[in-house]
Amino acid sequence: MILSNYAIKFRTAVFVFIAVLVVAGTVSYVSLPREGTPDITIPYVFVTAFYEGTAPEEMEKLVTVQIEKQLNDVEGVKEIRSTSAENVSSLVVEFMAGEDIEQARQRVKDKVDLAKPDLPPDLDEPVVDAFNFSSDFPVYIFALSGTDDLDRLKILAEDLQDRLERLPGIRSADLAGTREREIRVEIDLPRMIAYRIPLGTAMGRIAQENVTVSAGNIEVEGDKFQVRIPGEFQRAAELREILLAERDGRPIYLSDIATVADTFKDLESISRLNGEPCVSVSLKKRSGINAVRLIAQVEEVLAGAGLPPDVRLTEVMDMSYYIDMMIRELESNVATGFLLVVAVLLVFLGLRNAVFVGLAIPFSMLTAFALMAVRGTTLNMIVLFSLVLAVGMLVDNAIVIVENIYRLRTEGLSRKEAARRGAGEVAWPVITSTLTTVVAFWPLTFWPDVMGQFMGFLPRTLIVVLTASLFVAMVINPAICSVFIQARPRDAKEKAHWFVAAYERVLRAALRHRVPVLLLGFAFLILSVQVYAWRDLGFELFPETDPRNATVDVKFPQGTSIERTDAELRAIEAKIARHPDVKFFLTTVGAQSSGMMYGGAAATHQGSIYLEFLEPADRQTNSLQVVDAIRTDVGVIPGAEVKVKVEEGGPPTGEPVSIEISGDDFDVLEQVAADVQRAIETVPGLVDLQSDLEKALPEIRFHVDRHRAALLGLDTAEIGRFLRMAI
Numbered sequence: 001m002i003l004s005n006y007a008i009k010f011r012t013a014v015f016v017f018i019a020v021l022v023v024a025g026t027v028s029y030v031s032l033p034r035e036g037t038p039d040i041t042i043p044y045v046f047v048t049a050f051y052e053g054t055a056p057e058e059m060e061k062l063v064t065v066q067i068e069k070q071l072n073d074v075e076g077v078k079e080i081r082s083t084s085a086e087n088v089s090s091l092v093v094e095f096m097a098g099e100d101i102e103q104a105r106q107r108v109k110d111k112v113d114l115a116k117p118d119l120p121p122d123l124d125e126p127v128v129d130a131f132n133f134s135s136d137f138p139v140y141i142f143a144l145s146g147t148d149d150l151d152r153l154k155i156l157a158e159d160l161q162d163r164l165e166r167l168p169g170i171r172s173a174d175l176a177g178t179r180e181r182e183i184r185v186e187i188d189l190p191r192m193i194a195y196r197i198p199l200g201t202a203m204g205r206i207a208q209e210n211v212t213v214s215a216g217n218i219e220v221e222g223d224k225f226q227v228r229i230p231g232e233f234q235r236a237a238e239l240r241e242i243l244l245a246e247r248d249g250r251p252i253y254l255s256d257i258a259t260v261a262d263t264f265k266d267l268e269s270i271s272r273l274n275g276e277p278c279v280s281v282s283l284k285k286r287s288g289i290n291a292v293r294l295i296a297q298v299e300e301v302l303a304g305a306g307l308p309p310d311v312r313l314t315e316v317m318d319m320s321y322y323i324d325m326m327i328r329e330l331e332s333n334v335a336t337g338f339l340l341v342v343a344v345l346l347v348f349l350g351l352r353n354a355v356f357v358g359l360a361i362p363f364s365m366l367t368a369f370a371l372m373a374v375r376g377t378t379l380n381m382i383v384l385f386s387l388v389l390a391v392g393m394l395v396d397n398a399i400v401i402v403e404n405i406y407r408l409r410t411e412g413l414s415r416k417e418a419a420r421r422g423a424g425e426v427a428w429p430v431i432t433s434t435l436t437t438v439v440a441f442w443p444l445t446f447w448p449d450v451m452g453q454f455m456g457f458l459p460r461t462l463i464v465v466l467t468a469s470l471f472v473a474m475v476i477n478p479a480i481c482s483v484f485i486q487a488r489p490r491d492a493k494e495k496a497h498w499f500v501a502a503y504e505r506v507l508r509a510a511l512r513h514r515v516p517v518l519l520l521g522f523a524f525l526i527l528s529v530q531v532y533a534w535r536d537l538g539f540e541l542f543p544e545t546d547p548r549n550a551t552v553d554v555k556f557p558q559g560t561s562i563e564r565t566d567a568e569l570r571a572i573e574a575k576i577a578r579h580p581d582v583k584f585f586l587t588t589v590g591a592q593s594s595g596m597m598y599g600g601a602a603a604t605h606q607g608s609i610y611l612e613f614l615e616p617a618d619r620q621t622n623s624l625q626v627v628d629a630i631r632t633d634v635g636v637i638p639g640a641e642v643k644v645k646v647e648e649g650g651p652p653t654g655e656p657v658s659i660e661i662s663g664d665d666f667d668v669l670e671q672v673a674a675d676v677q678r679a680i681e682t683v684p685g686l687v688d689l690q691s692d693l694e695k696a697l698p699e700i701r702f703h704v705d706r707h708r709a710a711l712l713g714l715d716t717a718e719i720g721r722f723l724r725m726a727i
Contacts, residue, residue, distance in 0.1 A: 004423035007475040008416060014479035018363070025366025028373035033290040035380040036323045040453040041101045042131055043078075045108045047071075047091040049119075049126040053727060055699065060084035066118040067091060067126070070111040076104060086558060097448045105130045138282040139291050140298055141316040143177075143271070143586060144307075145278035153279040154178045156311060161281060163301050169289035170298075176588060177271025177279045179264040183236050185254070192257045197244055199726055202254065205242050209233075236262040268604065269590030270566055273314055275573055280316060280586065288376065295320035316586055316612070322548070330384035337391035338362075345395070348499070353402055356480060360398035360472045361391060367468035368461065382454070386461035393437065393466060397430045397473035402481060409487040419482035427474065434470040438463050546616060547646035550627050552576075552609040552634065555641045559698050562604035565589055568637055569607045575633040576611065581619045581626050586610045631687065641690050669693070 007014050033039075049063050064084045071080055071093060079094045095104045109128040119126075144153045144160075154175070161173045187202065215227035233239055240255035254260065271278050285294055295318060307313060338361050345354035365387060377383065405422030409415065444459035446452070510517045552572060556565055566589045576585050589607040611630075613623045624646070631644040659676060663669050673691045681689050702723065704716045 003474050004427065004478045005420055007479045008419050008423075008482045011479040011482055014476060018476060021363065021366055021370070024370045026369075028369040029366070029379075032369065032373060032377070032379040033288055034292045034320075034323050034327055035378040036291075036319060036326065038380045038382055038454055038457050039287060039378050040450065042450045042453075043095040043097055043099050043101060043104070045093045045095070045101070045105050045128065045130050047089075047093065047108065047112060047126055047128050049089045050087055050124040051089070051120060051122075052087055052124075053724060054087055056084045056086055059087070059089045062120055063089040063123065064091065067112060067115045069118075070115040071108065074104075074107050074111055076107075097450075097452065101130045136284065138174075138317065139285050139319040140283040140295050141280060141586075142302065143273045143278040143280040143314045143316050144311055145273045145276045145314065146310050146312040148277055150177070150179060150277055150279065153277070153311070156307060157279040157281055160302065160305055163305075164281070164283060164298060167294065167297055167301070169285050169294040171284045171286045174282045174284070175279060176282065177269065177277070179267065182263055182265045183233075183239065184261045184263050185239065186259045186261070188257055188259070195245070195247055195252050195257060197252060197257060199722070202244060202257065203725060205244055206239065206254070209242055210239075236260050267562055267590075269588065270562065271589075272573070272587040273316075274584050275570075275577070275587075278314075278586075288378070292320045292324050314584065316584070316610070317549075326381055327379065327384060330381065330388060333388045334365075334384070334391060337388060341392060341395055345399075349399075349403070352484070352486060353406055356402045356477060356485070357395050357398040359480070360469050360477070361394045363472045363476060364390075364394045364465050364468040367471070368465045371464055371468075372461075377457070380457070382457040383461050386458045387465065389458075390462055390465045394469040397434060397469055398477050400426050400430050400433075401473045401477050402485075405478070405481045405485055406487055409485055415485055416482045418485065419478045422481070423474065423478040430473060431470065434466055438466055546623050547627070548613055548623070550611045550613075550623075550630070550644065550646045552611070552630065553643040553645070554607050554637065556605040556639060558605055560605035562590055565605060565607050568640065569609060572609060572634055576609065576630060578633075579626055579630065581614050581621060581623060583612045583614045585612070643690065644687075666693075 047067060049067070051059060051063060054062070060082075064082045067089070068080060068082060068091065071077070071091070074093065076095050076099045077093055078096050080091060081094070082089070082091045084090075093104075093108055095101070105128060112126050112128055144157050147153065157175055157178070161175060164170055164173045185202075185206065187199065192199065192202070209231060210233050212232050213229040215229060218225045218227055237260075239260045240253065242254040244252045244254060244257070246252065271280055273280075283298060285291055302313060305313075338358070341361065342354055342358040345357050349357060368387075372379070372383070401423055404426050405418050408418040408422045413421065441459040441462050445456055445463075447456055554565070554568060554572070556568075569587055569589055573585065573587060576582055587607070587609045590604055613619060613626065619626075627644060627646055634642055634644065636642070661669055661672055661676065663672075670693055673693055677689060677691060680686065702719070704719055706716065709715060709719065
């Protein structure tokens with residue numbers, strides 16, 4: 001074999017290459033970013049538009065439909081789904097697998113910009129964003145609690161937020177549980193009418209005065225000055241002095257018709273930790289950053305924060321702990337597999353040959369680590385699982401090469417000649433054997449969609465390390481054997497190993513009875529399939545494991561006050577607190593949690609409780625049983641939908657079964673959905689059966705008398721604008 005011959009001829013260069021490979025592979029392994037799950041981008045672009053005070057039907061007509069019209073001709077789109085709710089329109093644009101998501105996001109944004117002339121002029125700027133598993137999930141969440149003074153907690157949290165966002169790897173630090181400051185102008189309607197001042201005049205004057213204007217530059221005798229009019233209000237008292245009009249020679253100020261107060265916005269969200277008020281901070285990292293190293297830096301910042309003694313900092317979620325634990329477990333499995341393989345080789349090949357063969361494992365993996373660093377791949381559970389799977393296969397090629405070289409050496413050939421002939425004689429069988437394994441995994445690289453991106457790391461890693469093992473067997477092993485292999489001529493005449501002798505007897509018997517052996521093999525194949533089908537064990541992608549956390553989501557009808565939602569969640573908190581295996585629980589009222597992702601539009605009718613369980617060794621029972629007990633304790637809440645979920649091990653996420661009913665009449669759809677729900681609610685194993693059809697907020701409708709309005713010089717649009725402005 002030409003490659004092996006050159007490796008033997010220039011074996012000094014091969015030894016230098018080995019030294020370089022050890023250094024490069026080790027450095028690559030140490031520097032590879034650690035992730036829990038692979039860094040993949042799902043092919044979805046999300047468009048969200050907020051229009052305060054607008055009913056779902058109007059959101060669909062004024063916003064959703066107008067944006068959909070423009071998105072219909074975007075290239076590469078697989079499907080567009082939209083949801084119109086009170087105040088918000090959400091569109092999900094799914095692209096074909098393999099699309100460059102940043103280019104796709106830009107194409108969608110360009111189309112949304114084209115739709116702006118057809119959208120309401122006072123609509124908030126639509127938000128167009130993509131999603132990434134690595135950078136859009138929080139990697140670390142902590143909460144500040146211990147005092148009822150939320151303003152104080154907010155100040156401390158904002159200080160920590162500023163410090164943490166200075167870290168190079170932090171993408172964002174988001175606060176939850178705080179109240180936003182608000183300067184509130186409350187109009188006294190009778191006084192406004194008495195002074196004959198329209199509401200629009202008062203609002204217009206506030207907007208006109210609260211502005212800073214840059215008026216350009218002025219040159220005076222060779223000097224240049226910038227001209228600015230700083231008019232933004234610094235204190236609430238300044239608003240009271242705004243002149244609105246003059247009546248009967250007397251100036252009318254804003255304070256004459258309104259009360260100006262420095263206060264907070266209406267309560268839209270509440271956060272509690274173990275029943276105490278808290279402010280939580282969620283940290284998201286940049287894509288490709290080592291999460292373990294980044295969180296270590298975060299913990300250093302928090303350790304030096306110098307918080308007051310009455311304020312507690314609670315670590316709600318730390319992905320680095322789970323990532324580090326998972327990687328250490330898998331690394332241990334790789335090391336254990338390596339030792340066991342070498343132990344087997346020692347028994348059958350002897351010490352020196354076992355070392356030569358065993359070197360294939362670290363050399364192949366170091367090669368894979370170096371290539372992964374070049375490609376920018378992260379070290380995650382799928383990659384490490386692939387290495388565990390490959391450990392036993394990496395020595396196959398080396399065993400054949402080394403054993404053949406050893407055989408020729410026992411026959412009296414020199415080390416160099418034995419290495420040359422030994423590698424050449426079995427080169428093509430070794431290459432063919434490796435290729436048959438590689439091509440078996442090759443089709444998995446074409447696995448489509450998000451699942452293909454997620455699981456594609458497995459076949460790619462296996463292909464890389466198996467190809468590396470072939471390179472080691474064809475280049476490195478012959479070069480090493482040409483220098484270090486030893487054998488005595490009498491070794492060739494020694495008695496065969498007892499295991500080999502026993503196998504030879506079994507093999508001879510099988511060859512004498514070929515037909516019965518083949519029939520027996522087919523019988524075992526059919527029997528194994530039948531036994532599995534008989535036991536009806538089912539199929540699933542990720543096995544159900546003992547979860548570390550769970551979430552209780554509660555949703556009331558639209559329009560439910562945050563106080564009522566909060567009261568129900570407090571009752572659930574009391575039930576959760578009775579379970580000793582719960583380490584802590586974080587409650588968020590005003591937004592529904594999806595795993596650990598918080599945010600979105602305020603929703604006073606929704607709330608969630610995130611539960612963290614004790615370490616497995618400290619639990620009194622299985623956490624799945626705790627989840628079932630919590631589901632039973634919470635029970636049914638009249639008028640509300642309750643969902644108790646455990647953490648999910650990987651994609652696909654979401655509900656295991658979804659039934660979609662489509663049509664043009666929402667009333668009919670609601671009735672059909674209710675009938676389907678009643679029909680399947682008795683299916684064994686079903687829990688949290690729910691419909692995603694959400695009742696609209698109760699309405700107060702104003703029907704305009706067009707004739708009387710016209711006599712008064714008004715029209716429907718003007719009356720609508722006035723009501724919108726007033727409310």
